[in-house]
Amino acid sequence: MIKRVFLIGNPNVGKSVVFSRLTGVQVISSNYPGTTVEITKGYLKLGDEKIEVIDLPGTYSLEPSSKAEEVAVNLLRESLPGESAVINIIDATNLERNLFLTLQLIEQGYPLIICLNMCDDTEHRGIHIDFKKLEELLGVAVIPTCAVTGVGVKFLLERLKEIKPLVENKLTHEGRWQRIGAIVDSAQKLTHRHHSFREMLEDATIRPLSGLFISIAVVYASFKMVRFIGEGLISRIFDPFFFNYYQPLVERVSSVLAPGSFLHHLVVGELINGKIDFKQSMGVLTTAPYIEFAMVLPYIIAFYFVLSILEDIGYLPRLAILLDNLLHRLGLHGFAIIPVLLGFGCNVPGILATRTLESKRERFIATTLISIGVPCVPLQAMIFGLLGSFSGFYVGGVYLVLFSIVIITGILLNYFIKGYSPELLLEIPPYRFPPIATLAQKLFFRIKGFIFEAVPIVLLGVALINLMLYFHLFDFVTGIFAPVIQGLFGLPKDAVVALVIGFLRKDVAVGMLIPLGLSAKQFFIAATLLAISFPCVATFVVIWKELGLKELLKATAIMIGASLIVGTLLNFGILH
Amino acid sequence: MKENQKGKVLEIAGGNSIENKFMSMGIYPGREITKLSHFALRGPVTIKTGRSVLALGHGMAAKIILEVE
Numbered sequence: 001m002i003k004r005v006f007l008i009g010n011p012n013v014g015k016s017v018v019f020s021r022l023t024g025v026q027v028i029s030s031n032y033p034g035t036t037v038e039i040t041k042g043y044l045k046l047g048d049e050k051i052e053v054i055d056l057p058g059t060y061s062l063e064p065s066s067k068a069e070e071v072a073v074n075l076l077r078e079s080l081p082g083e084s085a086v087i088n089i090i091d092a093t094n095l096e097r098n099l100f101l102t103l104q105l106i107e108q109g110y111p112l113i114i115c116l117n118m119c120d121d122t123e124h125r126g127i128h129i130d131f132k133k134l135e136e137l138l139g140v141a142v143i144p145t146c147a148v149t150g151v152g153v154k155f156l157l158e159r160l161k162e163i164k165p166l167v168e169n170k171l172t173h174e175g176r177w178q179r180i181g182a183i184v185d186s187a188q189k190l191t192h193r194h195h196s197f198r199e200m201l202e203d204a205t206i207r208p209l210s211g212l213f214i215s216i217a218v219v220y221a222s223f224k225m226v227r228f229i230g231e232g233l234i235s236r237i238f239d240p241f242f243f244n245y246y247q248p249l250v251e252r253v254s255s256v257l258a259p260g261s262f263l264h265h266l267v268v269g270e271l272i273n274g275k276i277d278f279k280q281s282m283g284v285l286t287t288a289p290y291i292e293f294a295m296v297l298p299y300i301i302a303f304y305f306v307l308s309i310l311e312d313i314g315y316l317p318r319l320a321i322l323l324d325n326l327l328h329r330l331g332l333h334g335f336a337i338i339p340v341l342l343g344f345g346c347n348v349p350g351i352l353a354t355r356t357l358e359s360k361r362e363r364f365i366a367t368t369l370i371s372i373g374v375p376c377v378p379l380q381a382m383i384f385g386l387l388g389s390f391s392g393f394y395v396g397g398v399y400l401v402l403f404s405i406v407i408i409t410g411i412l413l414n415y416f417i418k419g420y421s422p423e424l425l426l427e428i429p430p431y432r433f434p435p436i437a438t439l440a441q442k443l444f445f446r447i448k449g450f451i452f453e454a455v456p457i458v459l460l461g462v463a464l465i466n467l468m469l470y471f472h473l474f475d476f477v478t479g480i481f482a483p484v485i486q487g488l489f490g491l492p493k494d495a496v497v498a499l500v501i502g503f504l505r506k507d508v509a510v511g512m513l514i515p516l517g518l519s520a521k522q523f524f525i526a527a528t529l530l531a532i533s534f535p536c537v538a539t540f541v542v543i544w545k546e547l548g549l550k551e552l553l554k555a556t557a558i559m560i561g562a563s564l565i566v567g568t569l570l571n572f573g574i575l576h
Numbered sequence: 577m578k579e580n581q582k583g584k585v586l587e588i589a590g591g592n593s594i595e596n597k598f599m600s601m602g603i604y605p606g607r608e609i610t611k612l613s614h615f616a617l618r619g620p621v622t623i624k625t626g627r628s629v630l631a632l633g634h635g636m637a638a639k640i641i642l643e644v645e
């Protein structure tokens with residue numbers, strides 16, 4: 001009896017969507033090759049049996065060429081015969097290329113059924129597939145599906161029972177393509193269609209001149225949209241809620257606890273001019289929820305909304321082509337832009353996404369650059385909220401400094417690290433327009449992730465900070481680092497605490513700068529340093545797990561070095 | 577080779593691993609491919625093979641030896 005089902009297929013054919021449909025477990029899916037870099041497991045019920053379903057990263061063949069592909073192929077190889085089955089997911093709009101892996105799987109003797117996905121997208125592209133014929137030619141069950149809407153997935157389950165391995169001769173690569181040619185010729189009919197508007201757009205975005213203009217427009221529009229949605233949510237929903245409904249509630253808590261008491265210090269924090277100030281009080285029930293819900297969450301929603309649209313339409317690989325040249329100077333290739341963009345949301349998924357890069361050298365460079373120069377949404381939201389009130393000039397300045405650091409560090413790393421980086425080889429997917437419900441689901445999933453992961457840490461963190469401040473436990477650390485902070489960076493010595501807290505959460509760290517009454521320049525330096533220096537603890541752990549302790553220490557040394565240099569330069573050199 | 581020009585792959589002038597990688601993505605001797613665009617300063621090249629559009633680094637594209645029609 002089957003106990004385990006592997007989902008395998010080329011990159012970007014919708015494996016994760018099928019997985020979510022089969023198991024009900026939500027995973028992130030997008031329209032670019034390499035969305036899935038981790039193995040996700042879930043369960044489905046077939047009759048009375050409980051079957052484990054494993055979503056594997058996409059691969060073009062059983063000879064892996066990146067870390068993510070290797071993981072997929074190895075796991076499949078280790079599977080026990082007789083207990084596991086394979087669902088090979090195929091993109092119906094690109095039958096020919098997908099069949100290469102299918103034939104390899106059949107030749108290896110894996111018990112297999114084929115899920116012919118994206119069947120809804122074939123008609124208007126002039127593709128007609130005779131799936132009965134395909135089934136006959138391949139000798140395995142072929143089930144047409146459209147996983148995004150759920151069509152056909154039920155049949156997939158029914159046919160799962162009759163799965164059995166075939167015995168086939170192994171073909172050479174050329175022989176395999178010949179056989180595919182014969183299969184495709186008889187099972188697929190193409191009718192000529194005029195170029196649609198979508199195809200013209202697909203074309204325009206991969207040509208140098210038009211592509212450049214479109215990319216500038218897209219990036220500009222995305223940025224504007226994130227700000228518009230983020231600010232809109234803050235001023236229309238979150239701020240009114242906190243000031244009109246939440247404030248009276250905590251004021252009552254404050255009067256019950258009596259200002260000055262230990263518990264009041266912990267829960268409500270300091271009163272500013274006799275009142276609760278959500279930005280400055282630093283209490284577990286005041287500043288902590290205000291930072292997370294009214295300053296950061298709106299931007300999380302806005303950022304992931306815009307990112308999800310770009311991901312699902314399939315624009316990101318096109319950006320990769322345009323940036324390939326620049327990224328080559330940094331020892332990376334164009335595809336590295338995708339981990340970088342994900343890193344802007346949170347460095348952790350960004351660093352995980354570097355698994356799609358081929359070599360260890362590239363992964364180290366990309367990881368270091370992300371953790372040094374890519375500020376996450378929580379940090380950016382706080383910079384916008386606080387530094388933005390001084391002037392937009394400083395906000396732009398932070399980005400300019402970070403961008404320069406990424407470029408300089410990248411060039412240096414590329415020069416000094418041995419080895420070479422492989423070149424870009426990337427499939428450019430067609431544009432697709434996912435149903436709104438799919439988009440909403442993904443957005444909701446990401447927001448939920450943020451709330452469950454960030455909020456407990458922030459509440460605990462603020463409690464911890466208050467305890468340490470109350471018992472003067474920071475004085476020791478402040479004493480040690482004060483000369484550096486004061487002498488080199490021109491910051492007050494209390495900023496040490498904020499920089500140390502940056503290891504815990506970047507947003508709380510910026511929040512801790514507020515009561516210090518910094519000048520615009522000091523604030524600018526402190527915010528930039530928070531971005532460059534030590535990554536937060538979650539990022540730290542991920543780098544350790546992904547690259548090992550040695551590389552983590554190397555990356556950390558680079559970050560500390562860069563912080564010292566940049567902090568000093570900003571203080572003495574550029575800004576006077 | 578100019579934009580929108582077609583050509584037949586003669587050979588892949590590279591190591592085994594790159595040959596395999598190309599092979600699995602649908603670039604192999606005898607296959608007809610179309611060049612779509614290229615980017616300045618030894619930038620990437622985009623090609624079409626079958627129904628897939630691929631972007632390749634300049635050096636990688638140079639490894640595909642074509643017979644231009």
